Amino acid sequence: MTNNLQDYSHKRYNILTGEWVLVSPHRAKRPWQGQNEAISNKQRPSHDSTCYLCAGNTRINGEKNPKYEDVFVFTNDFAALQSASPSFSLNEGLFKAKSEQGICKVICFSPDHSKSLANMDVASITKVVEVWQKEYKELGAIDFINYVQIFENKGAVMGCSNPHPHGQIWSQSELPNEVEKKNQRQKAYFSENNSSLLGDYLTQELKAKERLIYQNDDFAVVVPFWAVWPFETMIIPKRVAANINQLSSTERTSFAKAISKTTKAYDGLFNCSFPYSSGIHQSPTNQEANEHWHWHMSFYPPLLRSATVKKFMVGYEMFGSPQRDITAEQAAGRLQNLI
Amino acid sequence: MTNNLQDYSHKRYNILTGEWVLVSPHRAKRPWQGQNEAISNKQRPSHDSTCYLCAGNTRINGEKNPKYEDVFVFTNDFAALQSASPSFSLNEGLFKAKSEQGICKVICFSPDHSKSLANMDVASITKVVEVWQKEYKELGAIDFINYVQIFENKGAVMGCSNPHPHGQIWSQSELPNEVEKKNQRQKAYFSENNSSLLGDYLTQELKAKERLIYQNDDFAVVVPFWAVWPFETMIIPKRVAANINQLSSTERTSFAKAISKTTKAYDGLFNCSFPYSSGIHQSPTNQEANEHWHWHMSFYPPLLRSATVKKFMVGYEMFGSPQRDITAEQAAGRLQNLI
Numbered sequence: 001m002t003n004n005l006q007d008y009s010h011k012r013y014n015i016l017t018g019e020w021v022l023v024s025p026h027r028a029k030r031p032w033q034g035q036n037e038a039i040s041n042k043q044r045p046s047h048d049s050t051c052y053l054c055a056g057n058t059r060i061n062g063e064k065n066p067k068y069e070d071v072f073v074f075t076n077d078f079a080a081l082q083s084a085s086p087s088f089s090l091n092e093g094l095f096k097a098k099s100e101q102g103i104c105k106v107i108c109f110s111p112d113h114s115k116s117l118a119n120m121d122v123a124s125i126t127k128v129v130e131v132w133q134k135e136y137k138e139l140g141a142i143d144f145i146n147y148v149q150i151f152e153n154k155g156a157v158m159g160c161s162n163p164h165p166h167g168q169i170w171s172q173s174e175l176p177n178e179v180e181k182k183n184q185r186q187k188a189y190f191s192e193n194n195s196s197l198l199g200d201y202l203t204q205e206l207k208a209k210e211r212l213i214y215q216n217d218d219f220a221v222v223v224p225f226w227a228v229w230p231f232e233t234m235i236i237p238k239r240v241a242a243n244i245n246q247l248s249s250t251e252r253t254s255f256a257k258a259i260s261k262t263t264k265a266y267d268g269l270f271n272c273s274f275p276y277s278s279g280i281h282q283s284p285t286n287q288e289a290n291e292h293w294h295w296h297m298s299f300y301p302p303l304l305r306s307a308t309v310k311k312f313m314v315g316y317e318m319f320g321s322p323q324r325d326i327t328a329e330q331a332a333g334r335l336q337n338l339i
Numbered sequence: 340m341t342n343n344l345q346d347y348s349h350k351r352y353n354i355l356t357g358e359w360v361l362v363s364p365h366r367a368k369r370p371w372q373g374q375n376e377a378i379s380n381k382q383r384p385s386h387d388s389t390c391y392l393c394a395g396n397t398r399i400n401g402e403k404n405p406k407y408e409d410v411f412v413f414t415n416d417f418a419a420l421q422s423a424s425p426s427f428s429l430n431e432g433l434f435k436a437k438s439e440q441g442i443c444k445v446i447c448f449s450p451d452h453s454k455s456l457a458n459m460d461v462a463s464i465t466k467v468v469e470v471w472q473k474e475y476k477e478l479g480a481i482d483f484i485n486y487v488q489i490f491e492n493k494g495a496v497m498g499c500s501n502p503h504p505h506g507q508i509w510s511q512s513e514l515p516n517e518v519e520k521k522n523q524r525q526k527a528y529f530s531e532n533n534s535s536l537l538g539d540y541l542t543q544e545l546k547a548k549e550r551l552i553y554q555n556d557d558f559a560v561v562v563p564f565w566a567v568w569p570f571e572t573m574i575i576p577k578r579v580a581a582n583i584n585q586l587s588s589t590e591r592t593s594f595a596k597a598i599s600k601t602t603k604a605y606d607g608l609f610n611c612s613f614p615y616s617s618g619i620h621q622s623p624t625n626q627e628a629n630e631h632w633h634w635h636m637s638f639y640p641p642l643l644r645s646a647t648v649k650k651f652m653v654g655y656e657m658f659g660s661p662q663r664d665i666t667a668e669q670a671a672g673r674l675q676n677l678i
């Protein structure tokens with residue numbers, strides 16, 4: 001790989017979305033006098049009586065959580081999408097809107113308030129994966145649901161409103177922007193090459209090795225060539241599959257291992273419970289052909305140079321395009337040392 | 340306008356980018372236990388000897404700022420883009436990159452450290468507009484520059500590293516993502532209708548009035564139908580023009596008035612110096628035809644319900660699409676009362 005990429009400003013192409021990221025390697029050393037994040041390293045108790053996600057506690061709407069022992073799922077008390085809302089659409093000249101039905105769920109990863117994926121064992125993470133599969137399948141089977149978004153916001157700096165280990169599942173009738181982009185790019189590539197876009201990309205990464213931070217029999221973790229967030233990573237299944245439903249029981253464990261390795265490395269980077277948003281992109285659950293889909297999980301962590309200085313995606317990033325300083329290869333190098 | 344939009348989840352279409360925003364009006368009342376922003380209302384001194392943007396002070400690279408009296412522009416000491424960097428491109432299978440040359444500048448709006456656009460008078464803001472015009476013209480005339488992005492990050496919560504009133508201008512050889520999207524949508528509409536997409540939209544907004552928060556002879560300020568950020572606004576020139584170069588001297592003052600009204604209303608909303616990123620989207624400075632362009636300025640402010648609670652664009656928003664709770668019409672209603 002040419003050295004220019006490590007020295008000079010350039011843009012890199014995201015093959016999955018068709019968009020670009022601006023990379024400015026020479027800028028990594030600029031001084032920082034801006035906002036400092038308050039990242040708490042305080043040890044949390046295993047049970048917090050004021051936490052609405054802990055087992056046995058009562059939620060804001062009066063419902064009582066069961067005394068769950070591993071994973072617990074419930075419908076979000078303040079869901080952004082509702083199943084019973086009416087169907088309508090608006091086409092008034094240049095005002096264009098369309099109703100959106102959906103079901104939003106919360107998934108508690110563990111009854112232990114003090115945990116996170118980074119310090120749960122592989123067997124416990126595997127149970128989370130099983131529930132993701134079950135939810136993807138069950139929600140996807142509902143008539144008006146065409147897409148299921150599994151994600152996690154971790155850390156107050158990522159807008160997470162409760163430190164109890166949990167994620168969310170928003171399922172809905174329409175394909176959201178990012179999914180539609182990836183749908184298009186993968187479909188175009190598949191119809192031209194009759195092979196998986198992400199699969200072919202992975203073959204290149206496994207050969208190049210410089211952005212590869214972990215692999216086992218079934219999964220590889222890379223800092224993608226087009227990474228936007230400073231330490232962004234992507235877990236890619238080696239076997240082409242459209243969605244997580246197709247995971248065998250061995251693959252489930254391999255996937256849990258990849259999640260465990262990645263989140264542990266993150267915590268080691270700046271010695272803190274590393275904040276991020278993570279999410280799984282996979283095939284829509286509508287009736288369309290999905291052989292072009294290759295599912296994957298991404299982590300978008302905001303921290304840049306310490307536990308208290310994050311990357312802001314603001315001005316230029318909002319109006320122009322995302323921008324990063326350290327290169328994907330530098331980020332991968334640091335993560336490789338921690339795995 | 341149908342009441343459904345005020346009551347039920349729906350998505351709205353952004354005519355300029357071709358993307359959607361998810362709106363969940365019923366969700367506005369959910370409780371917030373997450374991160375609180377530290378918004379400082381401390382009065383700043385008019386001159387701060389430690390500020391590298393104040394007149395007469397020395398910057399980190401040893402350069403001394405002149406004793407400027409209104410607006411002062413200099414090349415960013417830690418520019419994300421450089422003019423002297425080499426040209427290269429990489430096309431290695433699915434690894435695709437391209438060099439990017441550019442010039443990044445900082446523009447101090449006033450020598451007075453304590454000010455912001457919200458409390459500068461219209462004459463002083465008009466001087467800022469003049470400098471924006473000059474920079475757009477001069478940078479745009481440089482051979483390798485094809486686009487000039489004018490923007491401001493205001494407030495620590497928006498990644499601004501210094502409270503001295505200032506903005507930035509990043510000019511570059513390639514069109515960034517957001518500009519390319521708006522270029523495409525406007526071009527398609529213009530070639531089909533032979534009129535301005537944003538002009539026709541503005542005609543509809545001026546008739547509907549419910550999202551209009553201010554107008555004068557030359558400009559209108561609306562909360563766009565597809566607003567993403569809680570109190571997002573857009574300043575639209577009534578006369579179709581591709582870029583700010585085409586502003587007459589009367590229009591310059593009208594534009595400064597619109598900026599003044601908008602930023603003052605923002606400060607009144609939660610009684611604080613209101614953080615935001617703002618930016619001007621206008622025609623590229625390359626040689627292509629730009630009669631489809633209708634320039635405009637947008638404000639993306641993150642605060643949601645108070646000076647300390649912002650909207651987080653995280654998990655679902657990163658993996659799916661942007662999401663908001665209060666509707667554009669509700670936001671406009673509140674801003675209308677403050678103008």
Ligand SMILES: O=P(O)(O)O[C@H]1O[C@H](CO)[C@@H](O)[C@H](O)[C@H]1O
Nearest residue numbers: 312314315316317323498499500
């Ligand atoms: O140049 P500043 O104000 O230090 O930096 C800020 O704005 C830039 C342009 O939007 C961003 O790239 C930085 O992440 C942000 O902190």
Ligand SMILES: O=P(O)(O)O[C@H]1O[C@H](CO)[C@@H](O)[C@H](O)[C@H]1O
Nearest residue numbers: 159160161651653654655656662
């Ligand atoms: O549901 P939570 O964790 O309270 O809310 C968080 O995640 C949601 C989904 O990404 C966002 O819409 C909210 O802005 C964020 O604060």
